[in-house]
Amino acid sequence: MENRTPDLGELVGGGGVATPGRQLPAHADLNLLRTFLAVYRAGSLTAAAPQLGLSQPTVTAQIRTLEQQTGRELFTRLPRGVEPTPPAHELAGQVAAPLDALASLEGGGPQSGQGTPVHLAGPSELLCVRVLPALAPLVAGGLQLRVTQGLTEPLLEEMRAGRHDLVIATRRPRGRALESVPLADEEYVLVASPAWARRVGEYPAADGGLCAALRDVPLVTYAEDLPIARRYWRNVFGKQLTARAAVTVPNLYAVLSAVNAGAGYSVLPHSLCQEYLESGRLTRLHSPEEPPLNTLFLVRRPGSDANPDVPRVGDRLRAAARSW
Known part of the structure; x- marks a missing residue:
């Protein structure tokens, strides 16, 4: 032939x-x-x-x-x-x-669709706790995945430059150049170690209750401007948070580790500390009727679905997110 x-x-x-x-x-x-x-x-x-x-x-x-x-x-x-x-x-x-x-x-090349890696990016903690476990069956079936961790704004800029196929973002991207769909709502919880929780619980309600009690507890957060904690105070307590951080570390896993070790209290994504709450290593300090939620978005780069694995990953994430 x-x-x-x-x-x-x-x-x-x-x-x-x-x-x-x-x-x-x-x-x-x-x-x-x-x-x-x-x-x-x-x-x-x-x-x-x-x-x-x-x-x-x-x-x-x-x-x-x-x-x-x-x-x-x-x-x-x-x-x-x-x-x-x-x-x-x-x-x-x-x-x-x-x-x-x-x-x-001709022996392969950049245009080969089969086996082309899917470039996925998102917040470090969410990737570890939710995303990579959800995609494990696809990887076991032959999917090639290249994962980047980072903050939403830089990741979206990199996507506009063609670096990522899919980004899990903590906000909807501006403009119409990038397609996005809501993926899941992430609940934030106010947590501390059991020892700190007992001390806070002993504070008299007549003297100001939980907010007043926490004034004497160190606050651990991932940024100096306390974005998650400030939002929690505004949405749940209807007041401004006046505390200063005792510890700032730009990694939510590190915040979780410090709080678990007894350094103080923090506001964290429920997915990150769920295991610690269920095992009793952490205690939820407050259970509001309407907890603050942050919507996660799945953002797709236009043209990326020319790689058939990109829509497969998107479909899998949307299905898994129903239980997040």
């Missing part, structure tokens, strides 16, 4: 690649289409360049050439990254499978 690389016309069925208003010939330069698909999947000219082994200006020039050939704008330029236009979505749907098949025949 003859072993040769098929041209694009053979891979798509002999008719070339159609885009609205213009026909792309079957003998068109495959390099332009490879570059297009890399940019489509990366969400950024800059991010696609190293995958292709090209400079960013070369990638830009090739996309412009392809846009001239198709007669349609394929990407909307954003401050960070690009957003595929409807013609780009249609073109990607037509050329992705043929180019992936060609890359497979």
